[in-house]
Amino acid sequence: MNENESLRRYGLQPSSADLPRIREILQAQADLDQHDQDTELMKLCCVQLFNAGQLDDVLLIWQAKESSWDAHCSIDVQLLCGAGPDATKEHLAGNGSADAAEALRYLLECEAAGDFDNFSVADQARWRASYYLD
Numbered sequence: 413m414n415e416n417e418s419l420r421r422y423g424l425q426p427s428s429a430d431l432p433r434i435r436e437i438l439q440a441q442a443d444l445d446q447h448d449q450d451t452e453l454m455k456l457c458c459v460q461l462f463n464a465g466q467l468d469d470v471l472l473i474w475q476a477k478e479s480s481w482d483a484h485c486s487i488d489v490q491l492l493c494g495a496g497p498d499a500t501k502e503h504l505a506g507n508g509s510a511d512a513a514e515a516l517r518y519l520l521e522c523e524a525a526g527d528f529d530n531f532s533v534a535d536q537a538r539w540r541a542s543y544y545l546d
Contacts, residue, residue, distance in 0.1 A: 415452045426460050428535035434460050438476050448482035455486045459540045467503040474515040489522045
């Protein structure tokens with residue numbers, strides 16, 4: 413599957429029935445060697461999961477982001493926050509895993525640097541839709 417196929421099959425607002433497959437695709441891409449990853453497909457999967465807004469996807473998105481340098485640069489930190497920054501920070505703080513602590517630290521650094529100034533989930537979703545659909 414590539415980015416265009418995923419967009420055609422699942423759209424930007426996938427059904428709840430499609431979310432497990434999107435998670436599988438993202439995990440499979442993150443598990444590949446960095447030279448074999450399709451970071452555009454990974455980014456789209458993260459956008460699809462962002463739009464679903466489920467906190468259980470935050471660490472999957474984080475792990476995909478951190479799977480390679482290209483993925484880190486391609487997957488925006490804002491995509492961790494489909495449920496909103498406050499809920500995401502609370503979720504990560506309560507998780508207790510090393511990955512969650514690292515994601516929270518990075519999220520707080522990015523927030524302090526202004527990466528979340530004027531952030532809203534709805535505005536992000538509209539901007540992403542414009543990027544993919546225009």
